[in-house]
Amino acid sequence: MYDQKIEPIKVAHISPAALVHERDLKKNQTDVLNIRCLVVDDDLVILKYVAKLLRSLGIKNVIISHQNPDLLYKLNSGLYNLLITDLEMPDLNGYDLVLGINKNQSQLKTIIMTGRSKNECREMMSTNLIDEWLFKPFGLKEMRSALSLLALI
Numbered sequence: 001m002y003d004q005k006i007e008p009i010k011v012a013h014i015s016p017a018a019l020v021h022e023r024d025l026k027k028n029q030t031d032v033l034n035i036r037c038l039v040v041d042d043d044l045v046i047l048k049y050v051a052k053l054l055r056s057l058g059i060k061n062v063i064i065s066h067q068n069p070d071l072l073y074k075l076n077s078g079l080y081n082l083l084i085t086d087l088e089m090p091d092l093n094g095y096d097l098v099l100g101i102n103k104n105q106s107q108l109k110t111i112i113m114t115g116r117s118k119n120e121c122r123e124m125m126s127t128n129l130i131d132e133w134l135f136k137p138f139g140l141k142e143m144r145s146a147l148s149l150l151a152l153i
Helices: 044-056 068-075 094-102 118-126 140-149
Strands: 033-040 059-065 082-086 109-114 132-135
Touching: 033 044, 033 068, 044 059, 044 082, 044 140, 059 068, 082 094, 094 109, 118 132, 132 140
Parallel strands: 033 059, 033 082, 082 109, 109 132
Antiparallel strands: none
């Protein structure tokens, strides 16, 4: 699944002057989905793959982050509708990241990606603090299902 050829993506550069207002985060009914999504993973291949899946589903405003200082800057640079993060990264635990962010952005929907099994994640899943889980390997079908369950598409 991950051996598909992935086209390079352009990472959106965000400045504090480009803050998004909550009214701008609604679905644009005439064209593409006006959803602002942050994807966090330590693996650039996974980041590009997830961004490509999201774009193919109509989510064009996809910001990727794979380093801690970069992540903190992006988190503080505006509102997001969706956060997709890997569970396990060298410097960061995706579950703890979501817990910290949820205090500040109550409208944020969250998805955790993981290579662990459902049994290994059962305790975290039982808290219902994460909106949806994607178990690797996943593809377009699973991403579409997760976004649909979150009423984002």
